[in-house]
Amino acid sequence: MTQLEVTITDEKGRLDKVLTEKLTDYSRSQIQQWLKEEAVTLEGTPVKANYKVKNGNHFVITIPEAVTLDLIAEDIPLDIVYQDEDVAVINKPQGMVVHPSAGHPNGTLVNALLYHLKDLSSINDVVRPGIVHRIDKDTSGLLMIAKNDAAHEALAKQLKDKTSLRKYVALVHGNISHDKGTINAPIGRSKTNRKMQAVIEDGKPAVTHFTVLERFGAFTLVELQLETGRTHQIRVHMHYIGFPVAGDPVYGPKKTLKGNGQFLHAKLLGFTHPRTQEQMVFEAPLPELFEKNLEKLRENI
Template sequence: MENGFIKLISKEENIRLDLFLKKTNPSLSREFIKKLIKENCVYVNGSIKKPSYKVKVNDLVEINLKEPEPLNLKPEKLNIEIVYEDNDIIVVNKPQGMLTHPVGNKKEGTLVNALLYYSKNLSRIGGVLRPGIIHRLDKDTSGLLLVAKNDFSHKILSNDLKERKIKRIYYAVVKGIVKEDKGVIEIPLTKSFKSKKFVKPSFSGREAVTEFKVLKRYKEYTLLEVSLRTGRTHQIRVHLSYIGYPIVGDKIYGISCPELQGQLLHAKKIVFTHPRTKEKMSFDIPLPSYFEDFLQRVDER
């Protein structure tokens, strides 16, 4: 990056400009990318192009990252657990029921609101609605999230995420007895035509790869360890449902459970290289109490 510009030489052929920017800069939100293109801050071979422009191999794509707008989000004192913190990063345990960042009209009660209260230093690359956010968890998925406190860390970690150098391991309880001890699910995913909030399997969609391993089988359920090779929206939830093992408590893709507030999906472990010290960092947290309680109940049946 030079003087606020990101310069990219395309290795892609016939991909929309907005999709190319998201693919090469996963930490930038779609809203922020749309805004950059609309305000003529993206150039292809020196010319302004529309979001629908099809990027070609060897196209020079330049992004003018202007000074970020002032944050107008409300810092809130919310209950979040800081697992680790230094001058560059924060590792936080997001509770179930909390949005990672503001969406639509929901601009309060999110993890970002909590982080703004907790820390004065968060990176600004992700746009005004996602300061510090490297990756996200669904509202009803709990567990570990990595947050950048400055742009230096954000750029490196975002690139590591794109190159699949950050390992994220989840625990999930699914309905049914999974027969295989381990497996790989390779099914492309795309946004649903009915609602952009939902995702569905589609062979014309984006690559999505999920690995799973059986940890314990119960009478009617299976506890899985799940890891991501890619990080598509709702990937684990859709993949497990598609192969016939929906996540318990998932009201959209799985099976609802009156005793649960959301799905039994927990981001339990994360492994990455520290952006500044290059030290290997690994964090592993316990399952939430409601998760443990469910496992104990089904184990006693």
């Protein structure tokens, strides 16, 4: 474990910007990652990226030992919905992790991308080439992949500016009486369980819109549109309003539908092509297991 120490003298502005200017051996994205991981402290307290630095502030950055992961191209079947020289759209199956980590060194979407696609952007760290955004391991559906850095920056900006389109379908416990609704509740790491996310007062803004598609008495099929992209956002928000996603092993009840995780599918993805400026929209059908469960529920109405 390595520690860096930075003292503010004449610098002004946001902490992430100031640290990027002072720590020239590290990228801004790396510094922002340290801030997210609460590795940057001021007088022993973690500080956020938007903290406005003051003269005399003394920051300590604790850098964990790097975990070496050898990225291997693996011939894993991949549903490539679309690709050109700049972007690709992938329909990720349920059960596939997006990128390697200490717990999942291989068998990930990235390992498959390295085999099937010629080029991938390099903006993210070494284990996330091409990855602009993520969906959970047991969530299926559409992801945009950047094949060069210019495309990555353009697509990431659309996510940040909320101009991209992401719609999900989820089967949730309970009977939602309203046809439409919006959940506007901040999300952050749970105060009681660090492995979970939760609606907390000092969390990051998170907005989810939902529309009821079908009702099955004990379950409701909903379409959800994201304004923001917080970790586990849909799962946390639906749990928060009392309608947890069916099959969710973390935020849902133990007595639920049989499956391989949460019944949550990223069905529609839309963005402006970074080169041609064309509006592109893609849709992926529900996985077979999801459809079979819906058929059973319809039979029992």
